Amino acid sequence: MKRDGFISYSHKRDIELAQALQRGLHQLARPWTRRPVLSVFRDTTSLSANHDLWSSILKELEQTRYFIYLASPEAAQSRWVRKEIQFWLDNRPLDRFLIAVSSGKVVWDQEAGDFDWELTDALPDLLRGQFTTEPLWVDLTRIREGSKYSLRQAEFRDAVGTLAAPLHGVGKDALDSEDIRQHRLSARLRRGAISGLVVLLVTALAAGGLALQQRNEALNRARTSASQALAARALETLDADPRKAAQFALYAEKVKPTADSAQALAATVAANSHVERHLKPGSDKVSAFIGSRSRPPAQVAISRDGGILAYYAASGSDRVHIYDIRAGRQLKTLPARYNGAVGGRLELSSDGAVLAVEGVQHLVEVWDVRKARLLRSRTMGNPEDLSNVETNLRAMALSSDGRRLATAQATSGTRELHISILDTVTGQVVHENSTGSEGVHIGLAFVKDSHRLLALDAQEGSTRVHDPLRGTWSTARKLDGYPAKPRDVDTEVSSGAEQAALVFPDGRTQLWDLVTGRRIASLATDGPDIMTLPDPEVRLLAGARGGTVTMYDRKLGQDRVLGAFSFPVQNLAVSGDGRWVAAGSDDGAISLFSTDARRAGAVLPNTDGLKAGALSPDGRVALRILRRQPVDVWTVGKGEGGLKRVVRLPTVFNDERPDIGVTVTSDGARLASLERGELRMWDTRTGRMIGDPVVYRPMLGSRFGSQLYFLADDVHLVGVWEEGVLIVDSRTGKVRQQLYRKADATQLVVSGDREHLVLLDTSADEVSVWRSAGEARLEKVRTAGVDGEADDVSLSHSGKKAAVLAGDGRISFIDTPSGRITDGAVLSQSGRGSVVLSRDGRIAARAFSSRDDVGVRFWDTGGGDALGTWPLRLGATGAEKGPRADPLLGEEDVQIAPSPDGGFLTLGIDGSLVRRTLDPDVWRRDLCSLAPDPLPKAEYERYLGDLSVGRPCPA
Numbered sequence: 009m010k011r012d013g014f015i016s017y018s019h020k021r022d023i024e025l026a027q028a029l030q031r032g033l034h035q036l037a038r039p040w041t042r043r044p045v046l047s048v049f050r051d052t053t054s055l056s057a058n059h060d061l062w063s064s065i066l067k068e069l070e071q072t073r074y075f076i077y078l079a080s081p082e083a084a085q086s087r088w089v090r091k092e093i094q095f096w097l098d099n100r101p102l103d104r105f106l107i108a109v110s111s112g113k114v115v116w117d118q119e120a121g122d123f124d125w126e127l128t129d130a131l132p133d134l135l136r137g138q139f140t141t142e143p144l145w146v147d148l149t150r151i152r153e154g155s156k157y158s159l160r161q162a163e164f165r166d167a168v169g170t171l172a173a174p175l176h177g178v179g180k181d182a183l184d185s186e187d188i189r190q191h192r193l194s195a196r197l198r199r200g201a202i203s204g205l206v207v208l209l210v211t212a213l214a215a216g217g218l219a220l221q222q223r224n225e226a227l228n229r230a231r232t233s234a235s236q237a238l239a240a241r242a243l244e245t246l247d248a249d250p251r252k253a254a255q256f257a258l259y260a261e262k263v264k265p266t267a268d269s270a271q272a273l274a275a276t277v278a279a280n281s282h283v284e285r286h287l288k289p290g291s292d293k294v295s296a297f298i299g300s301r302s303r304p305p306a307q308v309a310i311s312r313d314g315g316i317l318a319y320y321a322a323s324g325s326d327r328v329h330i331y332d333i334r335a336g337r338q339l340k341t342l343p344a345r346y347n348g349a350v351g352g353r354l355e356l357s358s359d360g361a362v363l364a365v366e367g368v369q370h371l372v373e374v375w376d377v378r379k380a381r382l383l384r385s386r387t388m389g390n391p392e393d394l395s396n397v398e399t400n401l402r403a404m405a406l407s408s409d410g411r412r413l414a415t416a417q418a419t420s421g422t423r424e425l426h427i428s429i430l431d432t433v434t435g436q437v438v439h440e441n442s443t444g445s446e447g448v449h450i451g452l453a454f455v456k457d458s459h460r461l462l463a464l465d466a467q468e469g470s471t472r473v474h475d476p477l478r479g480t481w482s483t484a485r486k487l488d489g490y491p492a493k494p495r496d497v498d499t500e501v502s503s504g505a506e507q508a509a510l511v512f513p514d515g516r517t518q519l520w521d522l523v524t525g526r527r528i529a530s531l532a533t534d535g536p537d538i539m540t541l542p543d544p545e546v547r548l549l550a551g552a553r554g555g556t557v558t559m560y561d562r563k564l565g566q567d568r569v570l571g572a573f574s575f576p577v578q579n580l581a582v583s584g585d586g587r588w589v590a591a592g593s594d595d596g597a598i599s600l601f602s603t604d605a606r607r608a609g610a611v612l613p614n615t616d617g618l619k620a621g622a623l624s625p626d627g628r629v630a631l632r633i634l635r636r637q638p639v640d641v642w643t644v645g646k647g648e649g650g651l652k653r654v655v656r657l658p659t660v661f662n663d664e665r666p667d668i669g670v671t672v673t674s675d676g677a678r679l680a681s682l683e684r685g686e687l688r689m690w691d692t693r694t695g696r697m698i699g700d701p702v703v704y705r706p707m708l709g710s711r712f713g714s715q716l717y718f719l720a721d722d723v724h725l726v727g728v729w730e731e732g733v734l735i736v737d738s739r740t741g742k743v744r745q746q747l748y749r750k751a752d753a754t755q756l757v758v759s760g761d762r763e764h765l766v767l768l769d770t771s772a773d774e775v776s777v778w779r780s781a782g783e784a785r786l787e788k789v790r791t792a793g794v795d796g797e798a799d800d801v802s803l804s805h806s807g808k809k810a811a812v813l814a815g816d817g818r819i820s821f822i823d824t825p826s827g828r829i830t831d832g833a834v835l836s837q838s839g840r841g842s843v844v845l846s847r848d849g850r851i852a853a854r855a856f857s858s859r860d861d862v863g864v865r866f867w868d869t870g871g872g873d874a875l876g877t878w879p880l881r882l883g884a885t886g887a888e889k890g891p892r893a894d895p896l897l898g899e900e901d902v903q904i905a906p907s908p909d910g911g912f913l914t915l916g917i918d919g920s921l922v923r924r925t926l927d928p929d930v931w932r933r934d935l936c937s938l939a940p941d942p943l944p945k946a947e948y949e950r951y952l953g954d955l956s957v958g959r960p961c962p963a
Contacts, residue, residue, distance in 0.1 A: 764807025
């Protein structure tokens with residue numbers, strides 16, 4: 009096959025340019041009814057698979073009319089290119105050797121009649137002395153740099169025309185005229201053929217397009233309305249049932265993401281912050297109990313070590329479910345014969361290895377949890393001839409090692425309750441005795457790490473202890489000051505038999521020390537309906553009133569709410585350390601809670617106890633500045649990493665206001681500090697200074713202080729000096745670019761990707777946005793004026809959204825690509841510190857602090873709508889109420905800053921450092937892990953009946 013041209017080029021550098029040049033040569037002046045007039049060879053498109061590559065290339069060269077060398081320094085050094093050129097020099101005329109320069113230099117020396125080989129680097133030395141006159145060559149360097157590879161681009165078209173003219177055997181002008189003539193001819197014919205079809209289609213398309221537009225608008229309005237209605241229902245349901253609220257919020261976001269759906273997601277994440285898992289949804293109706301004194305058919309038990317949860321709901325499956333709390337997964341279910349009609353009790357050994365299950369007619373089963381194997385099955389006492397109300401056990405307790413099981417039950421033929429003790433290893437009842445009381449409320453618990461059994465008679469207010477070695481009971485011991493003969497007392501004895509909680513029908517609640525026989529605390533009214541106790545050294549107790557699960561302190565004061573149900577809570581369990589609480593409600597809903605805020609974020613190490621105000625504006629470093637002491641610097645680690653002390657700066661502040669700027673490279677290896685105009689570089693691995701400081705004129709009197717940031721290359725810095733806002737090279741200290749001359753009233757903020765920055769000129773109430781222009785230079789892309797007295801500015805990770813905070817608490821959001829400004833709907837007068845923007849710029853957050861509350865407030869940046877708040881609790885779990893800041897000392901309750909991993913960091917006055925999420929997608933995934941079930945059919949039909957909306961969570 010004859011070829012008109014052969015393109016020789018460097019594969020390392022010019023594949024894209026060679027492809028564009030080949031395509032341009034084929035298309036230029038091609039008649040619209042025919043295939044390309046020219047046939048130009050390029051190896052990657054014109055060769056078939058062949059093991060002998062050079063033979064194939066040689067064959068093409070032998071039948072090619074023109075050689076087109078795509079010149080570059082890389083091509084000049086290429087072995088294959090040099091072989092191709094050498095063949096042409098040996099076998100073809102040089103007047104058919106064309107040169108197109110892609111990069112490098114080609115210089116012709118007119119006096120020498122040859123190329124200037126001292127300056128030329130894009131040609132191989134094979135061509136030295138080969139030309140007597142300057143050959144035809146075109147310069148493609150600017151075209152390649154701009155990637156303008158279209159014949160519609162005049163410069164590329166001119167270059168292709170220059171190379172194509174000799175291949176066509178015509179002049180360049182004639183070739184260009186022919187190309188224009190062919191183009192016009194094809195355009196006229198196309199227009200003639202199409203115009204008829206257009207006339208026929210216009211009417212149909214107009215009518216169809218209008219109908220489609222109206223349909224889409226109606227569908228969009230319907231989705232918006234459904235999203236808003238579901239979001240409103242989520243907020244309405246929030247306090248009563250956070251699990252249901254999560255479902256409504258998830259569907260609101262699924263049908264259409266709106267400001268309302270974002271608000272619902274944020275609020276439901278906060279409401280479910282203590283939820284580890286919603287294990288079972290409720291039936292939305294009260295279960296049918298049998299007998300006035302029966303237990304509800306939903307039971308929970310947690311091992312004392314907090315590793316295993318056992319639960320069942322009679323309205324669900326007929327098995328007992330086992331949940332591994334540490335691993336966060338379900339284990340094998342047990343086909344235990346529990347008493348679903350009255351809610352048979354569950355008891356776990358301390359390590360969760362053994363489970364005791366109450367069945368019907370005083371039956372108890374003992375199970376090996378890990379192996380899902382039944383160990384023992386035994387009927388306790390004599391249930392014959394008893395009424396239904398008397399066939400459930402009054403109390404049940406399992407020893408910490410699981411080897412002893414105690415029950416209290418009515419016995420046929422007597423009015424008194426009997427206590428039985430079962431050896432779970434042998435299956436033998438080792439003790440059975442009358443309690444001496446007909447009261448139905450009794451508490452049982454084995455003394456810590458022993459087989460000694462304590463029995464609390466809630467009617468008599470007395471305790472007895474059974475000695476397993478002697479087989480006898482101690483004399484009854486009265487509780488000091490116990491009420492006289494109360495009835496219907498709900499009794500809960502701690503797993504180690506040290507304490508007891510008693511809930512009276514009149515609303516009183518009492519906490520007793522069973523070791524000393526003294527009352528610890530008492531609540532006269534409005535106490536919990538039920539309580540459950542962890543180990544006595546744990547400060548918090550778990551209780552429930554109505555459908556709300558609450559933690560109480562040892563004085564029975566409310567500490568924190570863990571969650572809520574639509575129906576009253578009737579069953580609670582707590583781990584020995586008080587960290588885990590499980591609850592079951594009247595309609596069979598079951599949830600596992602953590603006293604830690606599980607959904608609020610990841611707690612990070614802060615072993616040195618830094619407090620609010622220590623974080624830098626970008627959240628990458630933290631400083632501790634103490635009077636007359638050197639300044640210590642920490643870096644903020646990624647993932648689960650916390651604060652790491654890296655450098656001690658020699659700067660010492662006495663009575664003057666501290667003014668120092670610090671920034672760190674993205675890998676944390678180098679740190680830069682700016683103080684009193686001196687720029688220093690530090691090695692964070694050794695803590696030593698790199699080189700000598702570079703001194704500039706300091707920026708004095710600015711309320712923003714020293715401001716310094718690394719750019720994306722981790723080499724150049726941008727900062728504020730008296731000369732203005734400058735970009736400097738951290739290696740040499742030389743100024744690379746001056747961005748802004750006014751500096752005394754200018755705030756500088758760099759985006760998370762370090763490719764953008766924003767400057768707030770408070771003297772002019774003007775914001776300017778800059779972006780990387782390559783080679784460590786920035787270009788201005790937007791200037792916007794802001795109303796009012798601007799006080800602070802923030803920038804999203806990608807620089808597409810800015811937030812401006814006014815002195816009166818108003819927030820404005822700037823869409824930097826378009827310049828559109830949206831005002832926030834709610835003032836942030838009690839706000840503290842800067843605004844933090846989500847990674848996508850959709851949500852803004854700012855800390856607030858008042859006399860009663862500390863938390864984070866959210867806004868939708870698109871519409872400016874307020875999205876609610878997250879309360880923040882200061883103080884570690886189980887500790888006393890956290891400290892509050894003293895404004896007179898310049899302290900802050902909480903500080904928030906962007907997190908390098910996304911989201912934001914909160915640092916409290918108590919030293920609590922938490923990485924929190926600020927992303928609706930992450931909120932959605934969190935809520936899906938808690939409430940993955942689809943919306944009930946009735947609710948779906950109510951809100952989404954006319955729409956097609958899939959499940960928001962994977963099945």
